[in-house]
Amino acid sequence: MTSKTDDNPPPYEDALHHPKYVNDPRNPQHGSSLPPPPSYSPSPGPPGYWAQEGVYPPAGMWAAPGHSPSGMPMTIPTLSGGLPASNTGDMDDFLSSQWESTSIRHAFIRKVYLILTAQLAVTFSVVAVFTFVEPVKMFVIRYPGFYWASLVVYFVVYCILVCCKEPRRRFPWNIVLLGVFTIALSYMTGTISSYYETTAVFIAIGVTAVVCIAVTIFCFQTKVDFTSCGGFLCIASILLMIIGIVTAIVLSFQYVPWLHMLYAGIGAIIYTLxxxxxxxxxxxxxxLAISPEEYIYGALSLYIDIVHIFLFILQVSGAATE
Structure with missing residues (x-):
C-alpha cells in the first residue's frame, strides 16, 4: 500500500532542487513521444467560439487579467449618450450644435417680438388718432365709405402677402410688404374703433394686453403641445366665418345684442387659441416649429391674432357699454 503523500506533487523547493518526478507521465521530457498540445487555428464560427482544432486563444488576445482584449475597442458608459470615452470631439460638436441652435432660436424670438412691438405701436397710434381726434372720428362716421375702403385694402394686401412667398424672403420686399400690411390693418382697426366710445376702446386695449401676456407666459411654461391642433383650428375658423355670416343676416333685420356679443366672444376665444x-x-x-428665416411670417401671424382679439373684445365691450 502506498501512502497519500506519494500521490501528491512535491513542494516547489523540493521539485526545484530534487527533480525526482522527471519520469512522471504528467511531466513529459524533451524528445518524448507524447504529442504536443494542440495549437489554435482560426476558423469561421460565432463570436466567442473557439475552433475545434485548438483550445487555446490567440497569442496576445488577453493581455492580462481584468484587461480588455487587444484589438477590441474599450467603451466606457458615460453621460454622452453612448459616445466612446476617448471620442470627446463628437461630444463637443454635439454640445456646440445644440448651443448654436438654441442661440439662433433665441435671436429669432427677439427679432420677431421686436417687429411685433413696432407693428402694435403703429396700430394703436392710429387707433388713438381715430378715437381721440374728434374731426377724424366724425369724418369716418359721416362717410362710411372709408370704412369699407379699409376692408378692401386690407384683404387685397393680405392676399398679396399670402401669394407672394418668394419676394417675402428678400430684403426690400419683406420690409415693404410688412409696412404696407401694417398700415392697411391699422387703418381698418382705426376706422372700426371710431364707431365705439372711448371707454370701450380702453377696456378692449386693457383686456387684449392681459390676454396676450397670459398666453405668452402659458406657452413658455406649459408642456401641452398645441401645434398638433392645426386641423381643429382650421375647422373652428370656418365655423366662425359661417356664424359671422348668419349673425350679419340676422342682425340686418333685427338687432339682438346678446347674439352680437356671443359671436364676438366666440371669435375672441378662437383667435386666442x-x-x-x-x-x-x-x-x-x-x-412643429417656424424656421428662423421666417421671422416676417412669425411677426405677422402674432400681429394678426392680437389685432383680431382686440377687435372682437372691442365689439363685446362696445355692446356692454351701450
Whole structure:
C-alpha cells in the first residue's frame, strides 16, 4: 500500500532542487513521444467560439487579467449618450450644435417680438388718432365709405402677402410688404374703433394686453403641445366665418345684442387659441416649429391674432357699454 503523500506533487523547493518526478507521465521530457498540445487555428464560427482544432486563444488576445482584449475597442458608459470615452470631439460638436441652435432660436424670438412691438405701436397710434381726434372720428362716421375702403385694402394686401412667398424672403420686399400690411390693418382697426366710445376702446386695449401676456407666459411654461391642433383650428375658423355670416343676416333685420356679443366672444376665444398655436410655433420646442428665416411670417401671424382679439373684445365691450 502506498501512502497519500506519494500521490501528491512535491513542494516547489523540493521539485526545484530534487527533480525526482522527471519520469512522471504528467511531466513529459524533451524528445518524448507524447504529442504536443494542440495549437489554435482560426476558423469561421460565432463570436466567442473557439475552433475545434485548438483550445487555446490567440497569442496576445488577453493581455492580462481584468484587461480588455487587444484589438477590441474599450467603451466606457458615460453621460454622452453612448459616445466612446476617448471620442470627446463628437461630444463637443454635439454640445456646440445644440448651443448654436438654441442661440439662433433665441435671436429669432427677439427679432420677431421686436417687429411685433413696432407693428402694435403703429396700430394703436392710429387707433388713438381715430378715437381721440374728434374731426377724424366724425369724418369716418359721416362717410362710411372709408370704412369699407379699409376692408378692401386690407384683404387685397393680405392676399398679396399670402401669394407672394418668394419676394417675402428678400430684403426690400419683406420690409415693404410688412409696412404696407401694417398700415392697411391699422387703418381698418382705426376706422372700426371710431364707431365705439372711448371707454370701450380702453377696456378692449386693457383686456387684449392681459390676454396676450397670459398666453405668452402659458406657452413658455406649459408642456401641452398645441401645434398638433392645426386641423381643429382650421375647422373652428370656418365655423366662425359661417356664424359671422348668419349673425350679419340676422342682425340686418333685427338687432339682438346678446347674439352680437356671443359671436364676438366666440371669435375672441378662437383667435386666442390661434395666438397660443402661433406662439408655440415661434418657440420651436414642440412638434412643429417656424424656421428662423421666417421671422416676417412669425411677426405677422402674432400681429394678426392680437389685432383680431382686440377687435372682437372691442365689439363685446362696445355692446356692454351701450
Amino acid at each position: 390661434f395666438l397660443v398655436y402661433n406662439t408655440q410655433l415661434l418657440i420651436g420646442n414642440r412638434e
